[in-house]
Amino acid sequence: MKTIQRFFIIMLVFVVAGYSSFAQTEQDSKQVIQKQVIHKIIKQNGSSFIGTIISKDAHEILLQTEDVGLVYIPKHEIDEIVEVKEGEKAVTGGLFATRYFLTTNGLNINKGDNYVLWNLYGPDFQFGVADNVTLGIMTSWLGMPIIGTAKYSRKIADKVFGGVGFLGGTGSWAFPQYGLMLPYGFLSVGDRVNNLNVSVGYGLLFSERSEYTYIISQVPTEYSTNSIIYDNNTYNDTEGRALFSVAGMFRINDKFSFVFDSFFMLGGPETSHQERREAYNDQTNKVTYSVVTVVDKSNPLVVLSPGLRFQATENSSFQFGFTGIHFDGEFIPAPIPMVQWFKRI
Numbered sequence: 001m002k003t004i005q006r007f008f009i010i011m012l013v014f015v016v017a018g019y020s021s022f023a024q025t026e027q028d029s030k031q032v033i034q035k036q037v038i039h040k041i042i043k044q045n046g047s048s049f050i051g052t053i054i055s056k057d058a059h060e061i062l063l064q065t066e067d068v069g070l071v072y073i074p075k076h077e078i079d080e081i082v083e084v085k086e087g088e089k090a091v092t093g094g095l096f097a098t099r100y101f102l103t104t105n106g107l108n109i110n111k112g113d114n115y116v117l118w119n120l121y122g123p124d125f126q127f128g129v130a131d132n133v134t135l136g137i138m139t140s141w142l143g144m145p146i147i148g149t150a151k152y153s154r155k156i157a158d159k160v161f162g163g164v165g166f167l168g169g170t171g172s173w174a175f176p177q178y179g180l181m182l183p184y185g186f187l188s189v190g191d192r193v194n195n196l197n198v199s200v201g202y203g204l205l206f207s208e209r210s211e212y213t214y215i216i217s218q219v220p221t222e223y224s225t226n227s228i229i230y231d232n233n234t235y236n237d238t239e240g241r242a243l244f245s246v247a248g249m250f251r252i253n254d255k256f257s258f259v260f261d262s263f264f265m266l267g268g269p270e271t272s273h274q275e276r277r278e279a280y281n282d283q284t285n286k287v288t289y290s291v292v293t294v295v296d297k298s299n300p301l302v303v304l305s306p307g308l309r310f311q312a313t314e315n316s317s318f319q320f321g322f323t324g325i326h327f328d329g330e331f332i333p334a335p336i337p338m339v340q341w342f343k344r345i
Contacts (some may be wrong), residue, residue, distance in 0.1 A: 038084040039063070043077050043191075050084065077306040079155075080107060080126035080191055094314040096342040098153075099246040100261040101305040101321055105197035106161030107190035108291050118341040125345075132163070144174040151185075161188040177208035184243075193257075199245040203265070209237035214274055214291045228276060228289040241298070242266045257314055260321055261305040268298030303328040305338055317342040 003025045039294050041063060042048045051065035061078070063071045113128035122140035126149070129135050129261030136149040156162050164185045171178035184201025215229040247261040277290045307321015318341050323334040 040082045040084055041073055041078055042080040043073070049073065078111045082191065082193060094192060095344060096311065096317045097195065097249065100249065100259055101307065101338050101340065102263055103199055103245045103247050103264060104151060104165065106163045107192060107195065108132050108153060108155060114345045116343050116345050118343065120339050122334065144172040146172045147167050147180065154290050159190055162186065179206035193251045194249065196248040201243055203241060203243055204238060204240045207237050208234060210234050211273055214276055216289060216291060224287045224289060226289055239268060241268050255310055256310045259307050259309045259321065263303040266302040267300040270298070271296045297326050307338060315344040
């Protein structure tokens, strides 16, 4: 009888210990699940899923989502994986992460990804006509100038993007004699939340230029000690400048990001033109003409634009900042702030 009691007690101890171990294991498992990181997986076609990564291999990722359950996502279809921190909304930069205040970067835009950037001075429309290819048009509310844009970008390595772009336009109805061409290349590092971009290009300005040619004659007139003959010559002129930009975007919290943009235009070659001078003599009451050569310096130009971006959804974003211009040895703050609103269309 005592043997049976001892056996029962031993079995009871094992059962209790086993249950405690199971309960502890279940509790630890729950803790692990609670501590699992939430990710947002953005596919190359623009769709996205939010959930916990259950497993992944060289071919696919298994994601546990709250709305559709388990989802297998092939790795070759994934454009970006973003960690959603505790307390944050699952909002990434999306389409708008490809732009700063003035410049663009190499983050991909897929076919059908279209947006408009409303500025105080006018609209900027961009259309994803194919994967990694964007065409657009920008102008002012007065329709001048009108500038067309084109960009090709692609992923080079993990969180490394690059590509080329082109801007071209005219002064339209107000200044049809002016034209602009700007080919450029860029290299970007980061993702749609935090990124840094460097762009390099060469801008060409086409214009119709008028210049006077003067000839001094020593033949006096009634009102002058000599005379001057001039001719107005009109010809097409082209001026080119090398330029580059450094820009970036960095997440502050789940809604705000710091955005910085810049634009550096190098100085161009010196040019010269003739100007007529007049010197009046009080004693003779006559004018004496002369011609001087004036040297034109093409000074470098620096534009700096820091600011903040507010984004609560993937379909719209608002940003504002301030612009400073350094030209001819002086720093001039722009009197109007940079205010922009992104909207998916």
